[in-house]
Amino acid sequence: MSSQFVMYDEEFQRINRVCERLTREANAKVVFLGDKNGQLIACTGQTENLDTTSLASLMAGQIAAAGGIAKLINEKEFNQIFHEGERDNVHISIVASRVILVVIFDSRSSLGLVRLRVKKASEELARVFETMMRKTETGAALFAEITDDDIDNMFSE
Amino acid sequence: MSFINYTNREITCKIVYYGPGLCGKTTNVQWIHAQTAQEARGKLISLATETERTLFFDFFPLALGQIRGFKTRFHLYTVPGQVFYDASRKLILKNLDGVVFVADSQDERMDANVESVENLLTNLQDQGDELSKVPYVMQYNKRDLPNAAPVDEMRRLLNPLGAPEFEAVAPTGVGVFETLKQVAKLVLADLRKNT
Numbered sequence: 001m002s003s004q005f006v007m008y009d010e011e012f013q014r015i016n017r018v019c020e021r022l023t024r025e026a027n028a029k030v031v032f033l034g035d036k037n038g039q040l041i042a043c044t045g046q047t048e049n050l051d052t053t054s055l056a057s058l059m060a061g062q063i064a065a066a067g068g069i070a071k072l073i074n075e076k077e078f079n080q081i082f083h084e085g086e087r088d089n090v091h092i093s094i095v096a097s098r099v100i101l102v103v104i105f106d107s108r109s110s111l112g113l114v115r116l117r118v119k120k121a122s123e124e125l126a127r128v129f130e131t132m133m134r135k136t137e138t139g140a141a142l143f144a145e146i147t148d149d150d151i152d153n154m155f156s157e
Numbered sequence: 158m159s160f161i162n163y164t165n166r167e168i169t170c171k172i173v174y175y176g177p178g179l180c181g182k183t184t185n186v187q188w189i190h191a192q193t194a195q196e197a198r199g200k201l202i203s204l205a206t207e208t209e210r211t212l213f214f215d216f217f218p219l220a221l222g223q224i225r226g227f228k229t230r231f232h233l234y235t236v237p238g239q240v241f242y243d244a245s246r247k248l249i250l251k252n253l254d255g256v257v258f259v260a261d262s263q264d265e266r267m268d269a270n271v272e273s274v275e276n277l278l279t280n281l282q283d284q285g286d287e288l289s290k291v292p293y294v295m296q297y298n299k300r301d302l303p304n305a306a307p308v309d310e311m312r313r314l315l316n317p318l319g320a321p322e323f324e325a326v327a328p329t330g331v332g333v334f335e336t337l338k339q340v341a342k343l344v345l346a347d348l349r350k351n352t
């Protein structure tokens with residue numbers, strides 16, 4: 001508990017670039033990155049009509065459930081999960097043990113291509129998250145200055 | 158575990174509503190959702206059985222104003238209260254920032270309440286947390302029912318830690334926002350303490 005996950009602009013830009021490239025190279029409709037706790041981190045591609053906040057929480061629920069199943073059958077974790085739909089398919093994988101990478105694609109791409117590109121993108125993302133975690137450990141004194149009044153004021157409207 | 162995003166200047170925290178089956182967790186969250194302005198809330202997702210029992214979780218994101226230039230967002234979750242869904246409850250509890258325990262005031266549900274508090278303690282311990290260190294609020298719900306137990310008795314049985322407590326009637330919103338505000342305050346105060 002009380003541990004924090006802090007994202008700064010620099011890492012966000014790096015993450016976005018990786019996701020955008022993955023969208024292009026995998027011919028994907030959407031590439032989506034969330035943490036295991038259901039927070040949206042980044043989303044690229046055709047995202048206009050996508051409820052990304054809901055998606056983030058459901059994906060996290062799904063990964064949590066899959067993790068629970070893995071434990072029951074003495075697996076460590078399922079590294080990849082694949083949903084096949086009539087039009088769209090969803091490929092889900094875990095990056096750096098803590099981040100969920102989701103690729104939504106249709107018949108213009110293929111599972112093989114997605115897997116290949118995801119592998120490369122995962123390695124890059126893992127490096128970014130390493131930096132991020134280091135910064136999280138050292139930084140974020142933001143809240144030290146919050147007063148009781150600040151907190152009360154939040155509820156005044 | 159809170160998520161601080163400097164890019165869009167947002168802080169996100171996770172609050173979990175816990176308690177025995179049918180105590181009113183989903184009703185709490187539904188009320189909050191219904192009473193919140195559209196621009197301050199996301200969609201309410203309920204993974205429920207056909208008889209409207211929570212199967213995995215209810216969830217919705219709630220925006221609660223700014224603090225030091227950061228938008229605060231609370232992700233509200235309920236767990237499934239039925240005893241046999243314990244594996245799912247453990248999953249929902251992960252990385253939480255605050256807990257509301259919703260107790261069912263009906264006399265005949267007191268054993269279920271006690272069992273559920275113990276279950277919360279155990280599940281937190283299993284993930285290396287301690288209830289006494291987690292921002293925690295107790296809600297005595299269903300105060301409108303004729304068979305509601307006295308609050309004194311419920312406090313003695315369910316709230317030995319002396320967490321802040323509220324009486325509630327969730328379907329009409331009595332005590333619902335009071336409970337939420339209290340836990341949100343505790344969560345933010347806890348963030349401050351830990352930075």
Ligand SMILES: Nc1nc2c(ncn2[C@@H]2O[C@H](COP(=O)(O)OP(=O)(O)OP(=O)(O)O)[C@@H](O)[C@H]2O)c(=O)[nH]1
Nearest residue numbers: 178179180181182183184210211237238299326327
């Ligand atoms: N009279 C009365 N009924 C309530 C109150 N709160 C909830 N209920 C009713 O109790 C029933 C169960 O409420 P839910 O909110 O679905 O319970 P839950 O805790 O989410 O149950 P699970 O999902 O099985 O864990 C519903 O029919 C509610 O309308 C209350 O304060 N008073």
Ligand SMILES: [Mg+2]
Nearest residue numbers: 182183210211
């Ligand atoms: Mg429910």
